Structures are given as C-alpha cells and as structure tokens.
Amino acid sequence: MKTPENANEKFAEFIAKKKFYAENYYPGVADEKMRPIFTQKINRVASDFKSVAESENPTDKKYQEKIKIGLSRFADVYMELDTEDRERVCLYFEELMAIVGLESSNGQLSQFMYGFDPNSMD
Structure with missing residues (x-):
C-alpha cells in the first residue's frame, strides 16, 4: 500500500476536529461526560494509523490490526x-480508512456496529 502524500495533514485535521457533537442526523453523544473519553479513543486510532502510514x-x-486494537479500546465503554454513537465511531474509522x-475493515466495523464482544475477536 502506498500512503497518500497528504496523509499526515489529513491525520492532523482529523485529530484536531471536534467529535461526537451533533451534526447532520447525529444528535451528539448521549452522555456529555463520555465525549472526551470517546474522542480520546478515536484519536488514538488516528495516531495508530499515522504510525502505520x-x-x-x-x-x-497492519491497518486492520490497528482497527481491531482501536475497536477493542471501546470495550470498556x-x-x-x-x-447513533456506534454509527459515529464507525464513520470515524471509515474517515481514517479513506485517508490511507x-x-x-475485514468485517470488523460491522461486528462492532451490530454487537459483539470486542475481546473475543480474532
């Protein structure tokens, strides 16, 4: 895989933008106190993708392994x-996938979206 030339810039933009706020049809995170936690988890995925890139x-x-790790970080929450929050998490993963x-995702996003035990994934 060849990393696009502007990938670093795109990762920086992704990390900098506000996440889990109401936009389009997404009402925003249900529990406000979870926003920084969810944001930190998804930004770590961006950093993981950047290191692979x-x-x-x-x-x-390698990217799919980072997806697996990233999704597993959401296990505790x-x-x-x-x-809607799960859909938003998947959209953020898709944005990161598009950057590179x-x-x-090898089916991982579907599994996450429709329910599974993140710790039992292979």
Whole structure:
C-alpha cells in the first residue's frame, strides 16, 4: 500500500476536529461526560494509523490490526454507546480508512456496529 502524500495533514485535521457533537442526523453523544473519553479513543486510532502510514511497509493487514486494537479500546465503554454513537465511531474509522485508501475493515466495523464482544475477536 502506498500512503497518500497528504496523509499526515489529513491525520492532523482529523485529530484536531471536534467529535461526537451533533451534526447532520447525529444528535451528539448521549452522555456529555463520555465525549472526551470517546474522542480520546478515536484519536488514538488516528495516531495508530499515522504510525502505520509512516512505517516502511504499510499494509492492509497492519491497518486492520490497528482497527481491531482501536475497536477493542471501546470495550470498556461499549454499553455507554447507543446506536447513533456506534454509527459515529464507525464513520470515524471509515474517515481514517479513506485517508490511507484502506478498502475494508475485514468485517470488523460491522461486528462492532451490530454487537459483539470486542475481546473475543480474532
């Protein structure tokens, strides 16, 4: 996989933007006190993706491993995420995938969205 030239700039923009606020059809995070926690978790995924992008050999598999790790970080707050929040988390992952041109999460986002135990994923 070739990392796009502007990926670092895109990661910086992603990390800087406010997340889990009401926009389009998303009402914003249900529990305000969870916003900084959710934001920190998704920003860590952006940092993980950035480290893969800057590595000598970025591959789909390496990004998919970072998706797995990133989703597992939401395990401790999974019950705090309502359907809209889970959709928003998946959209943020998709934004990060688009930055690096990753086509597939290998089904991980669907599993996250529709319910699973994040610790039992292979």
